[in-house]
Amino acid sequence: SRTGLKRGTLVIGSSTTIASYWLPPYLAKFCAQYPHIKVEVQIANTAQIEHALLECTIDLALVEGTPTEPHIISKHWQNDLMSVVIPSSLKPAKNVKAWLNKQFWLLREPGSGTLEMSVKLLQQHDVTAKNSMQLGSNEAIARAVAQGMGVALLPNVVTEDLVQLGKLTRLKPQNNIELSRPLYQLHYKDRPSSHAAQAFEKSLFSE
Amino acid sequence: SRTGLKRGTLVIGSSTTIASYWLPPYLAKFCAQYPHIKVEVQIANTAQIEHALLECTIDLALVEGTPTEPHIISKHWQNDLMSVVIPSSLKPAKNVKAWLNKQFWLLREPGSGTLEMSVKLLQQHDVTAKNSMQLGSNEAIARAVAQGMGVALLPNVVTEDLVQLGKLTRLKPQNNIELSRPLYQLHYKDRPSSHAAQAFEKSLFSE
Numbered sequence: 415s416r417t418g419l420k421r422g423t424l425v426i427g428s429s430t431t432i433a434s435y436w437l438p439p440y441l442a443k444f445c446a447q448y449p450h451i452k453v454e455v456q457i458a459n460t461a462q463i464e465h466a467l468l469e470c471t472i473d474l475a476l477v478e479g480t481p482t483e484p485h486i487i488s489k490h491w492q493n494d495l496m497s498v499v500i501p502s503s504l505k506p507a508k509n510v511k512a513w514l515n516k517q518f519w520l521l522r523e524p525g526s527g528t529l530e531m532s533v534k535l536l537q538q539h540d541v542t543a544k545n546s547m548q549l550g551s552n553e554a555i556a557r558a559v560a561q562g563m564g565v566a567l568l569p570n571v572v573t574e575d576l577v578q579l580g581k582l583t584r585l586k587p588q589n590n591i592e593l594s595r596p597l598y599q600l601h602y603k604d605r606p607s608s609h610a611a612q613a614f615e616k617s618l619f620s621e
Numbered sequence: 622s623r624t625g626l627k628r629g630t631l632v633i634g635s636s637t638t639i640a641s642y643w644l645p646p647y648l649a650k651f652c653a654q655y656p657h658i659k660v661e662v663q664i665a666n667t668a669q670i671e672h673a674l675l676e677c678t679i680d681l682a683l684v685e686g687t688p689t690e691p692h693i694i695s696k697h698w699q700n701d702l703m704s705v706v707i708p709s710s711l712k713p714a715k716n717v718k719a720w721l722n723k724q725f726w727l728l729r730e731p732g733s734g735t736l737e738m739s740v741k742l743l744q745q746h747d748v749t750a751k752n753s754m755q756l757g758s759n760e761a762i763a764r765a766v767a768q769g770m771g772v773a774l775l776p777n778v779v780t781e782d783l784v785q786l787g788k789l790t791r792l793k794p795q796n797n798i799e800l801s802r803p804l805y806q807l808h809y810k811d812r813p814s815s816h817a818a819q820a821f822e823k824s825l826f827s828e
Contacts, residue, residue, distance in 0.1 A: 428757075438768050442768035454754065501667060550664030558649060561646055573777050575782040579786065
């Protein structure tokens with residue numbers, strides 16, 4: 415029954431990349447279906463979102479990192495595919511690994527989920543970002559790569575438009591092993607979800 | 622003389638939109654010219670950046686808002702043009718103002734420079750965002766508009782790619798009055814700039 419969904423508010427807490435690229439289609443669908451529910455999206459990092467969940471200032475959470483708080487349960491939502499992007503003007507040498515080791519890398523700041531995952535994925539592929547620079551946002555990094563400054567490992571959702579416009583090139587994954595990081599929905603163990611939160615959660619997990 | 626520029630670090634503090642869209646070409650040029658200077662970009666809001674400037678943890682600052690701290694001087698850098706964007710599938714009625722008043726508006730959260738400027742600019746043009754929703758990032762808003770959720774006032778730099786790809790349409794400014802907000806470089810009054818900061822500042826103000 416939709417009795418509980420005629421009015422109400424739904425506050426979603428989310429990390430930046432999820433809010434900016436993954437959420438909009440789900441929000442559009444939900445708001446069309448439940449026009450009388452007031453929806454709001456707050457952006458913060460995983461630790462802040464965990465805290466907001468415990469404080470009950472948000473109803474629902476979607477994050478990139480794994481929670482550390484024992485009262486919070488995480489449920490796998492999607493996989494965020496990531497690729498190494500290079501300026502479209504650049505052609506990598508035949509030995510891509512050796513070539514990548516020599517490139518100038520654009521990385522996020524310590525504490526960022528993208529940085530953590532980048533370093534881990536690059537290590538798995540034997541690539542070290544020796545020469546690098548720190549930029550505080552994925553959009554900044556994507557645009558710096560497009561300007562020819564260096565190379566980066568970024569979520570595909572962030573680079574989609576620039577790749578389509580021919581400003582960036584994605585390298586094919588080595589040995590066809592796709593790079594990805596899991597995205598999670600977080601639950602506060604002891605708190606029952608509102609009707610609006612339940613409805614939104616349902617739409618998140620139905621294809 | 623470039624004596625001081627053979628080594629060194631330059632830490633730039635910047636608000637999100639500036640770092641993500643305005644800075645990359647300047648960074649690319651500077652890093653090509655001074656490859657031995659280590660550059661880093663930290664993103665924060667205007668208040669946090671002012672504080673970092675006073676604490677000397679950043680060398681140079683670029684922000685959207687006007688500083689409140691008396692020891693900080695602001696210097697006009699650029700104008701960030703803004704436009705009302707609508708889904709490409711939507712056609713506004715002849716009376717655009719009345720039509721805009723009836724639309725669902727996607728707005729940033731309280732405290733955001735984009736929200737502050739949006740509300741001010743819309744008021745000047747007699748438009749009230751009566752039905753609205755809060756989303757915590759300009760990218761999220763641009764993509765929500767592209768999904769047909771509503772309309773928004775956003776910096777042109779943020780919507781450029783989506784407009785080029787035909788996913789968003791910008792409305793022409795009413796009465797040909799362009800909407801824009803000033804971007805500032807901030808100075809700490811009593812602190813001499815490093816050679817690297819001076820060189821970067823020079824490139825910021827030379828076309």
